[in-house]
Amino acid sequence: MLSEERRTENLTLSGRVSGRLANPDVRDEFGLETLDMSMGPQHPAMHGLLRLILELDGETVVRCDPVMGYLHRSKEKISENRMYPAVIPITDRIDYMNNIAMEYGYVLAVEKLLDAEIPPRADAIRALMNEFGRIMSHIPSIGFLLLELGAFTPILYAFRERERIQSLFEAVTGARMMFHYIRIGGVKADLPEDIPEKMWEYIEGLEQRLQPDFVDLIEGNEIFIARTRGIGKLTQEKAVEMGLTGPPLRCTGVEFDVRKHYPYGWYKNLDFEVITDTEGDVEASYRVRLGEVKQSIRMIKQILENLPEGEVMADLGRRIRPAEGDGIGRVESARGEYAVHVVSDGSDTPYRVHYRTPCTVNMQLLQEIVPGHYLPDIMPIMGLIDPVSGAWDK
């Protein structure tokens, strides 16, 4: 509980107290003042519920202050009050564009606590689904970026691809969005017999469609270049300093990928490249995302070619009670490094679960990078970070 003294102490510690509009009433020598504007939380182009408090000088942003918490559902508290397996559906709802990676991170953390051995087939299926999840998230990201710039066609193509992958996922997991597929000790069920073939067929088709639908249509477009080249320009130092991960970090040229440098599961056996770019602007992040889709296709082909046989679930018993200690699971989600820290006290429920979502951390960039840009440039910069409401608010 926060007593009055405590409040004043915090005031002296921090200086600023609330996220309200400040109305500084500051005029320069010509009698011109800056304008405070609230953008969102309901905004047609925003990636969910986010309010940005902007201070504008003409059309240039002077200060940008994100206000979050409109979709805060306190998943960490809920997770503390559920048994270990029952937390998985909650992790699904963190990043709802890339759910499989969210499940994967939590399950890895619990398996580290249990010291469990996972059958190789389950590991391979996890990696397979995870890569499909990445495609399912990256392609609509490209679509959203273009939608915000005013191009309507790419989002239709993007959602066509997403829907097709969702149909494959429905056949495997039984759900189109909230899969609850990766379980502690393995996966829920084996792939249906005809699915590997259908996946292969789909991937071959996607490979052919990628060039006309997502490269030829977008890359050389004059408006696209005018709106994205040099926008949200980042240096490597800034990116590392701000703790960025995922495409926003890689588009500056820093080669870091959890799958490569902190390998987990089946990724040790796969051959792939970490896609980087040198520019560090919105256009570069588009190229990085597209390159990663191509790498995902390559990985899926490798997995489908050598899918190991055997069980898909380890026998860990019905009651999961890890010994005291802590386990950290770290995966590369579509948006960056996603880590889950599970602390156990030896009971049925986790003592503490902490989700490190890439969106929360990457969004700090808004405060740093938006000032100096024009107001309409905010949307391409959101496309560079590509946050998801459920993930930044937890």
Add this chain to the structure above:
Amino acid sequence: MAVTLPEGDLNGRLERYLEGFRNRHGLEESEVEANIVRLVVKPEILPAVLATAKERLGVLHLSFITVVDRVESFELTYELLDLRGGQVRVKTTVEGEEPVIDSITGIYPTANWHEREAYDMFGIAFRGHPDLRRLYMWQDHFDHHPLLKSFEISTKRTFENLR
């Protein structure tokens, strides 16, 4: 400007990190386990230890800060990555009902929102933080810190009360 990331053999690098921490801070409870350097430090020297990690040893990335409410004290875990396979996990314990610890935003600017989240959820004050506001909950008229164990919710599901 390019960032230089550490190179070379992972085990040798981890040993170098451990040596570096031990030489400068004399940490007794420190060890290398798998690819993790584990340190247990007193809260007073935490900023100095993290400054050593970043400036001397080149561990550039702060992954997250986890706070665990141990009812009478708070356990803070600072997870650092060198982005090339090495991890440094620094643990510290802060006593008291209304704990205060030094902010590390001067060392790792990315800690800004991690610390705001910790303040919001647990009421831990970070001394020297530039902008210590709540991150998720309401700014005013809300005097609770929801992740404290003393903040109770009505439905706890355990194995026994399933039946």
